[in-house]
Amino acid sequence: MHRRLLGYALALFIILLSWHVLSLIVNSPALPTPLQTVPMLVTYGAQLGPDFLVSFYRVLIAMIIGTAIAMPLGLAIGRSPRLDTVFGPLLYILYPIPKIVFLPILLVLLGIADAPKIVLIALTIFFQVLITVRDAAKEVPEASVLSIRSLGASRMDVFLHVVIPASLPALFTALRISSGTAVAILFFAEAIAGSTGLGHFIIDSWAMLSYPRMFAGIIAMAFLGVILYEIFDILERRLARWR
Amino acid sequence: MSNISLEFKQVSKTYEGKAGEVEALKDLSLCVVEGESLAIIGPSGCGKSTLLLLASGLLGDFRGKISIKGKPVTKPRLETGLILQDYGLLPWKTVFENADLGQRIRKVPRPERLLRTEQILQQVGIQDFSKNYPGELSGGMRQRLALARVLTLEVDLLLMDEPLSSLDLELREGLQELLLKLWRQRGYTQLIVTHSIDEAVYLGERILVMSPRPGRIVTEIANPLAGSTGYRSTPEYFAKATEVRAALEQRDGVGVPLFEAKSGTPTPSLCSKADSYLGESDAS
Secondary structure, X not given: OHHHHHHHHHHHHHHHHHHHHHHHHHOOOOOOOHHHHHHHXXXXXXXXXXXXXXXXXXXXXHHHHHHHHHHHHHHHHHHOHHHHHHHHHHHHHXXXXXXXXXXXXXXXXXXXXXXXXXXXXXXXXXXXXXXXXXXXXXXXXXXXXXXXXXXXXOHHHHHHHHHHHXXXXXXXXXXXXXXXXXXXXXXXXXXXXXXXXXXHHHHHHHHOOXXXXXXXXXXXXXXXXXXXXXXXXXXXXXXXXXX | OOOEEEEEEEEEEXXXXXXXXXXXXXXXXXXXXXXXXXXXXXXXXXXXXXXXXXXXXXXXXXXXXXXXXXXXXXXXXXXXEEEOOOOOOOOOOOHHHHHHHHHHHOOOOHHHHHHHHHHHXXXXXXXXXXXXXXXHOOHHHHHHHHHHHHHOOOOOEEEEEOOOOOOOHHHXXXXXXXXXXXXXXXXXXXXXXXXXXXXXHHHOOEEEXXXXXXXXXXXXXXXXXXXXXXXXXXXXXXXXXXXXXXXXXXXXXXXXXXXXXXXXXXXXXXXXXXXXXXXXXXXX
């Protein structure tokens, strides 16, 4: 734990230092120094805090919903060649479509509050988790399945004791990879519609030409990412202890 | 006449391989008598593992008849224990959880279950590693764990696929002793499939020799001294090992041929033959 904090401190130092040097070289109001930016976190704290929480809530709920639907589906498709024949092509057609293109439709259908943003992010997570978990479920070592079946395991037992634990590491990989996309989509959706969230805060600052304020928003967004990754790490350490 | 544990009658099995159909077993017949320790030896890829999977009810879609104690095998049977070549341990469960799994699946009451698992882990000598994961164990300890997982259950037939092939010599001998000790204590029937002559001769009261694919039993060699103390260093042991080697290399003219060399028809009663062999061992 101490090592980890030390790692973060070091990373922070390197980032702030490079940022400072870069901003001195660029010498433009569009790239303020960290010294001008960091105090803004305090100045606009009263606004930034709630916006951060709203954004965090949206991503988190979307990830939970996306995973809760995709995980069982992925496991089932991965373990059943018949289901895979039906759903495989369907997935391959739908997966490459960037989900952000549905934003306008979702705004029309669901309004501009939390719902369209959550649905959009959940969709992104859904496909990523579905495909990764499906592939992991396919790759479950046959020896594990056979040996537990020889102990008298039912289909349910096989899922519970073999397929699910074998697929968990893949789930976390999928969540880590997709959280980058999730935050990007969140920014876009919040920037376009509504008046809450970090996306809105950043675009709003830009419109006001207040670059230090904008960068304070960017810092908050980075922090949001860090929290997501740390949550996945903690969960993975607890649920996939053998690794 | 002893009771028959496992019986294969003219069993054939083909797989759907990438390059078309692969014939794994062809008209294979064998008979395992209750309480005996039987070794099946054959070259790699002769269908030995297929044979075990069929016997444990994990593979369907075969021709012929497979029965245990007179009942046809159609699905995994609760009293049959199977140990696969790479042990089939679950890497995400601790040693204790792995050993406990069979009982858990069968919904044995918790206190009873935990006690028994503890006892068995002690018996196979890995109780100090209860909280470790299989990935942290040596090959020998993994094998002991695989054995423990099966022995927490009331098995009357234990099927083992190359149980010791991946272990070094010293470990292997210790584990062979353990296998024999447990077999004697518990009185189950033991069927070991192997490509190691040493293992077959040391553990098998009867040794069946399999042909290359499509596998079938070509020779049977009686080995009444199997499992006796110090057997490994006796002249009889070396003579038997030589006999098995010759049988593997030629696959006819040694032991008792079960098939007429040319016509390929199996002898009618394999079980009576098995019986006479074991009778011999009792007399000696």
